[in-house]
Structure formats: C-alpha cells, structure tokens
Amino acid sequence: MDTSMNIVIVGHVDHGKSTIIGRLLADTNSLPEGKLAAVREQCQRNSKPFEYAFLLDALKDEQAQGITIDSARCFFKTDTRSYLIMDAPGHIEFLKNMVTGAARAEAALLVIDGSEGVKENSRRHGYLLSMLGVRQLVVLVNKMDLIKYSQNAFRRIVKEYQQFLKKVDLSVKYFIPVSGFCGDNVVHASEKTPWYNGPSVLDALDSFVTELPKNDQPLRLPVQDVYKFTLNEDKRRIIAGSIDAGELEKGDTLVFYPSGKHSKIQSIEGYNQADKNRVRAGYATGVTLSEQIYVTRGEIGAKQGELPPLVGTKLKVNLFWLGRRPLEFERRYLFRLGTAKVGMRLESIDRVVDASSLENLTRQRVEKHQVAEVTIQLERAVACDLHEDMPETGRFVIVDDYEITGGGIVKAVLPYSSTISWEEGKVTYHDRCRQLGQQGLVIWLTGLSGAGKSTIAIEVEKELLRQNRYVYRLDGDNLRHGLNSDLGFSETDRNENIRRIGEVAALFSDAGAIVLVACISPYQSMRQFAREQAKEFLEVYVKADVATCAGRDPKGLYQKAIKGEILNFTGITAPYEEPDRPDIVIDTSELTVEQGVQLLLEKIRKTEWRSLQ
Amino acid sequence: MDHLEKLESRSIHIFREAYANFKQLGMLWSIGKDSTVLLWLAKKAFFGHVPFPLIHIDTSYKMKEMITYRDKLALDWKLDMIYGQNKVVLEKHATYPDGYGTRIQCCKQLKTEALKHTLDGTWPRYRLNHTTRHYEVEINPQPFTGVIVGVRADEEGSRSKERYFSPRDQNSDWTIAEQPPEFWNQYKTDFAPNTHVRIHPLLDWTEVNIWQYIEREDISVVSLYFDQGEGKRYRSLGCAPCTSPIDSQAKTVQEIVAELQMGKLAKVAERAGRAQDSEDGGGLEDLRREGYM
Known part of the structure; x- marks a missing residue:
C-alpha cells in the first residue's frame, strides 16, 4: 500500500455530499461490519428514515440538524490506492471547515444538486479550490433521480458551471451525472443514463494523479527550530525543518533568508535511520x-x-477572509508564512470580490467570506516565493485575536525598503542577488533592422518591471548617440560597438540586473563574446527575412539602403550571420508582438528557475 | 516517498510545531500501541530526545503489565514521566467495578476529571524521580498549554472531526461547531490565556498504519497485544474491567497486520472490545466534549 491520496468533497448545503460518500463506502464494501446495520437500527429506533449520509454524520448535532458541521475524514481503498476522503460542510457558516478539508486535498469532488442547479456555494467552493491550489476536480451532478435522469438538465448545469470556472482559472476533469440516493454512477455505471459514457465516481477517483514531490525545484527548507538537547551529552546543534521543495545534500552550502547567513551542511541527522547523504x-x-x-x-x-x-x-496578496470581525485598516494582525510569524497591517485594498458572484465590492474593509486583493505591510522582512512559482512558500495565514481568520497567496513582493544585515567583508555578486531576490541575466535580442527587437524588448521590460524585477534595457540605436557615438558601421566599428554593449550588459548583470539588449549584432563571434562576459545569457533570435523587414521599414532605412544612401546596411549591403544555436527563436513574421513577448517571458522564467550550477 | 513516510513526516512536523509554540507542553501517554508509536515519533522529531513530560492518567484499573511496561520504559529511556488520578473517587470506591454508576460515569470520573485536573495542575501530579526510581508529588505544578494526544481519525466518529491542533476552553471543553480552520500546514498555535490546545500528530494514521510502522521501525509494544498461546489477545487496551480480549492467534506484528488487512478483523471496529463506547449513542462524543481524549 504505497499510494494514498487525500480527496475533499465540497458543494452547496444539502446537495448530497455525505450521501455520495456513504454510498461509495457501502457499495465498495468498505464499512466496518455492523456499521450499516447499527445506523439503520438507530434510525428505526428514532423513527427516522435511513440515509446513507448518517454513516458519516456521526455526531449527534449533525444528525439532529441534518448538516455536516465539520470535515469528517473517512478511509477507503480501491485496487488502485487508498483514499482519505474529507467530507466538507456546504453550509456557509462552516466555510472555514470546508477550507480546512480542501487545503489538505490533492483532488476534489464538487457536488451540484441536479434539481437545484448551481448555487452560491457551488461557485464559492470552486473559487476557493482554485485559490487553495487544488488542481484536479471532478463535478458530480447529483440527485439525477429527481430530474428523471434528464440529459438536457445535466447539460445545462455543465454549461453554466463551466462558464464560471473559466473565470477562476480552474478546469474540470469530468462531469458525472449521479444519484447518491439510488447509487447511479457512484460505483457502477447506471442503466438510467444511457447517454452518459464517462467514468463512475469510483473510476474518476482512480484517475486522479498523485502529486509528486518537487525535487527538481530550488531548495526551500523553512526552519522550524534549532535544537541543542544536552541529555546524554549530545553535542549536536540541529537545524530542523520539513523540506518544501528541492533537495539537500551533505556538503551543500545553505543560505538562510532573510538573514543571508550561510554555512555548509556537515551532517544529516535522524533517529533510528541509516546514515543519509x-x-x-x-x-x-x-x-x-x-x-x-x-x-x-x-x-x-x-x-x-x-x-x-x-x-x-510589503506584499501584494490575494486573500480569503473568514474572521467574524472584518479585515480592517488601523488594526494589527499576525502574519504567518511557513514558520515565520510577524506583525502586519493592511496597507491598501486593491479589490474586493464576492467569491460567489465575482462582483467587485466596496473597498473599506474585507468582510467575512470575501476574497480580496490587498497590499500588506509587515513589521519585519520575511522570505517567501510567489505562489505561482512555489505554492508551498507562497501562501500564508493571518491571525486575529488568537484565531486564524484568513489565508492567502503571495502575488508580488514590493520593493524592499528595510535594512538587511550584511556579513563582514566584501559585497559579492551573490549578496547583491540575495538582496534583489533575482539573478543577473543578459537577454540579447539579435536580428535584422525592423525584425521587432526593440518592440519586444520594450514590452518585456514593462512586464518585468511590473513583476518588481530589477530590469534595464540597452538599445543599440540609442547607445550610438552616446557611449558609441564615435563608431561607424565598418566591420571593425561594428565589432567595437558590440564589444562595448557586451561589456556594459555584463556589468549590469553583475549588479544583479536583468538586462535586455536590442541590437542587430550581425556577427556570431561578437555575440559569443557578449555571452562569455555575462553572468547568465539568453540569445534571442528575433527572426524575420529581409523582404518582411523591408516591407515594414519603420525608419525608412531599407529604402535608403536600396537607393544606396546608406552604406553597410545589414541584410542589403552587409552580412547577417544567423545564430547557430539561439536559446530561443521568435519568428515575428508568424507571431504577433504579444505572442513573441509571452514566449520570451516564459523563457526568461524558465531560465531563472534553472539552477545556476 | 511511501505512505508511511508521508505519515511519519507530517507527524514529525506537527511535533516540532507543537514544541516551538507551546512552552508548557506535555504528551498524554496511555501505554497502548498508539501511544508507543507517538513516543517513537517524538524521538524521531527530536533526534532521540523527548523534550517534554509524558502524562499518564492512572485509573488504577489498568492491567498490571501496562504499569510495569510504563515504568520500565520510563527508566530505560530516561523519560520525564508524570501520572495523575482521581484519588477522591478511588478512595470512596465510587467506581463502576465497585458497583457504582454506569461505565460512562466511571470513565468521566477516572479519566475525564482526572485528566482535566492533572493537566491544569489543580490535583496532585506524581513525577518519576530517576534517582530514587519512585514517583514523588510534584511541587507547584503549572497548567499545560499544549497537550499531545495520540487519537486517530479512524477510531470513531467524533475523532474523525478533529483538527491536528484542537483548542479546549477553560473547562477543557471542545466546541465542535467552532473549530479553527487549518490552512495547508498552518495550525492553531496561538491561544488565549487559560485555554489549552490538544495536538494530534496521529490523526491521519489508521490502525493498520500503526502496526505497519511498528513492524517497519521494530518498535517494542506491551505483550498484551499478542496471543500468548491461549488464542486470545487485546486489540485495544483500556481498563481491565471494561476491556475484553479478542479471539486471535496473532503472535507477531506481521500476523497482526495480516489479520487486520485480509483476515477476520478487516471489517470489525477496533474499539469493539471497549464497553463504554456502546453506552454512548454518539460514539464517544459526550465524553470527548468534556475533555476525554
């Protein structure tokens, strides 16, 4: 039994979640002996009709009110793997319990009552699943028996819900028509839905994929504690924590953030385990x-x-508020991310959204059950990642008056203003990178005049700046007005031109900046020179043939070159050596500017994520 | 990473969160298999150490083997062992085995009340002195703010609703409808004065997982769990008068795992041999609301 998976079942109140699980347990023969009989007997004694939901709603309170108060867990096994199913309550008052269930899940079943259709919490739960990072979803349209197994009714719900999910960036693996009450399509395919050829709930569960540990990402080890236990003359001083991403090895140098302190790993410790490297x-x-x-x-x-x-x-975040008291300005809260805990205040509310209707609301405070984009100011610096890069270190909770009252994800870290403690000695490239939270990178766009190098560089620069990256653009044309104003267009001058730009770009990259260079740079050898100077280099071939570029001719240069008014014009009267092995080709005769920009941004991101060594 | 490794890592993480956040931390220890795995995980979390006291609620009706095992382990492993009990009720002989009241009432007195007052320090605590090898009354006992307990969600209904970090109010009461949210690995570690938090590192473990882990780690457990040749063994340990053995010839951990997975126990509730459960219509809910573990 090596594989196991946590599943959460969510949806609007009374849409039949507990009934479906009860049915799933009963029909797969997963109940303890006598449990079914005992619950049936108890129902008879209390003159209540038996319901599968009672199997789960084991607490008296729930049976009295007929709603699930908390996330109950039940265990169940198929031939594929074992499951821990968390039954999350659908009543709005118990949203925090739904969150608790969903935050631990790898996949979700969302139940919609076919006779009632999509309701407020069907949407709200969908939104929360997206925010909590649950990426695998199957939607069950339940109570099909009440709507005569109508395919049209099923289709209407599928269409309506799909439209909603598109807006919250969540996709559905399957929509399944079921009846928890009668058992249709829960474990066995139903004869009453001949128009449905998809999997049963059981098959859909087995089709979910187990999340793999993230070993290929950069290491993230939030420090839980530093232990120095002295009993039995133990001399070890152990840094303890759980690895969120990446891997560590004996001999690696660990750098701790925000302090920036570093040291080599001497040993990996454990108890009753073989020595590990x-x-x-x-x-x-x-x-x-x-x-x-x-x-x-x-x-x-x-x-x-x-x-x-x-x-x-200072962080820009998306958060979800659960507190009885709203999230307000002028009030101090505790912010917890990983193992860090610091005081915080709300700085601005950028947008408040009703998680169900997706409507924009007032911006004075964030009320219970609302979702908001806000900026928060922390009392001390914390280390974190953007949620999109690394969810484990990109999410946080807010504590108000001893209670966890909100949770959210980091969208951006705004310019850093606090002091950072430096070590004694010289400031190194790595120190600068650490403070900037990025690494130096030269992005070299080469290609013919009019191919679109500057246009793409300008757009990429804007976007990187928006992401709070430290970025600078060097434009070949512009540099010829100053730094290179003494140079012409002979091969020697062109080479000197590129040498200077290459050196300047390298200096910027050493300062930790992301440098966008847009210049024709026709010779392979000089581009190679520029690559060798830089910390990290991306050669971007902005490709368009002479005819295309001459057709665009934004500066009228091609026309002049053809007339012979300009000498040594690349592509007409001077050679252009196409890159042998560019890191990326952006063919602007095929792609729009926007597509080209997206392509390059993606490449930059991948390059940054690749480990340096 | 296999399933047991995942469970182990999460439990260790929870132990360390508890240790980092609660100054007055203790761990309930009942001598049973779950408690023993819990203790083992503590040693894993703290690299061979157990940096907080173990608290045993002694009803005086525990089987003799259990107490012997407790004290031997405590001395061998240099554990900080504390026990507490309801002296008043025991001295008055107002217990179920003495023919007084129901099983549930007896549990409430000998366990729930004893636990509550041992934890908050209002009744005497007895602490093992490793030099004299005897228990001594603790001077000036402080209330515990964090209490680690080895309950599992698969044991019975109310436990399946528990949090990893579960707050208790001033009276040790559990308010089921008002449980805190747990986002990802963020737990309820901030708490108001005079309240305490129960911490449940084993919540996601099943009975089979416990035995598989005992087998994998080669952990020694009290012999009552194994058939000693009479075709009977205990599946769950409690007070002698209210716990009965089951028919089983399992003599080794391996045989127990096989019996639970494929054998005749695969579909019989673990606590079937615990008589107090059947007296409480909602599982152990009434007891647990008032502070029972």
Missing part, C-alpha cells in the same frame, strides 16, 4: 552545519547557487 522534498529532517551561525525559526534555507526566495516587508 541526501534528503528530498516532503521529508521532515534536520542538519548540522560546519559553522555555528545564528539561525532562527522563521527563516527559509535555500541552496547557494539556486534561485533564492524573495525577501520583503
């Missing part, structure tokens, strides 16, 4: 370091040479 994502572990640096709970350990986490005091 390496630990991967998902494991709770502990290491000793070669130097006794002062590291505390709340820092995140990363590996030198890998992409560091971001560090900041």
